[in-house]
Amino acid sequence: xxxxxxxxxxxxxxxxxxxxxxxxxxxxxxxxxxxxxxxxxxxxxxxxxxxxxxxxxxxxxxxxxxxxxxxxxxxxxxxxxxxxxxxxxxxxxxxxxxxxxxxxxxxxxxxxxxxxxxxxxxxxxxxxxxxxxxxxxxxxxxxxxxxxxxxxxxxxxxxxxxxxxxxxxxxxxxxxxxxxxxxxxxxxxxxxxxxxxxx
Numbered sequence: 001x002x003x004x005x006x007x008x009x010x011x012x013x014x015x016x017x018x019x020x021x022x023x024x025x026x027x028x029x030x031x032x033x034x035x036x037x038x039x040x041x042x043x044x045x046x047x048x049x050x051x052x053x054x055x056x057x058x059x060x061x062x063x064x065x066x067x068x069x070x071x072x073x074x075x076x077x078x079x080x081x082x083x084x085x086x087x088x089x090x091x092x093x094x095x096x097x098x099x100x101x102x103x104x105x106x107x108x109x110x111x112x113x114x115x116x117x118x119x120x121x122x123x124x125x126x127x128x129x130x131x132x133x134x135x136x137x138x139x140x141x142x143x144x145x146x147x148x149x150x151x152x153x154x155x156x157x158x159x160x161x162x163x164x165x166x167x168x169x170x171x172x173x174x175x176x177x178x179x180x181x182x183x184x185x186x187x188x189x190x191x192x193x194x195x196x197x198x199x
Contacts, residue, residue: 081197 091097104112149156 079197 145159148159
């Protein structure tokens with residue numbers, strides 16, 4: 001055993017001399033234990049929790065208190081849980097709170113009107129250029145198909161036929177099936193923000 005420890009120690013010393021600085025830094029880190037130190041697993045480091053001695057009289061007293069509280073709660077009539085969606089705030093009933101449009105001076109109102117007209121002109125010209133480009137593309141496509149039809153009828157039919165490989169979709173038609181009686185719909189993910197009311 002002593003010979004094995006001496007051999008491993010000599011190997012470690014010789015390897016430390018030849019290894020780079022990063023390996024040395026890792027070896028001397030507090031996260032990694034030494035080759036010669038005793039290694040323990042996580043459960044061995046844990047200390048068992050001390051069990052508290054429970055007095056049976058105290059347990060009976062706690063149970064009796066809980067029974068008394070339950071009896072008191074049964075005597076009190078249950079309070080209705082308020083529905084917050086139907087409760088309006090007091091600010092909503094105040095008729096004096098009216099938001100009025102801000103008064104603009106003549107120059108500001110004219111500036112806004114001119115800006116709106118300029119924006120409408122820009123959008124109209126943009127729409128006209130887009131429609132012109134679409135019409136040119138459609139006209140070029142029609143002329144190409146006419147030239148292809150004069151050249152070869154088979155190529156024209158292949159060009160006009162829809163390509164099913166772009167969107168592979170098959171549908172046989174609507175199927176009517178009765179609903180499953182024992183089917184339980186899965187609940188989606190949601191954040192439960194329900195308030196719990198205690199009496």
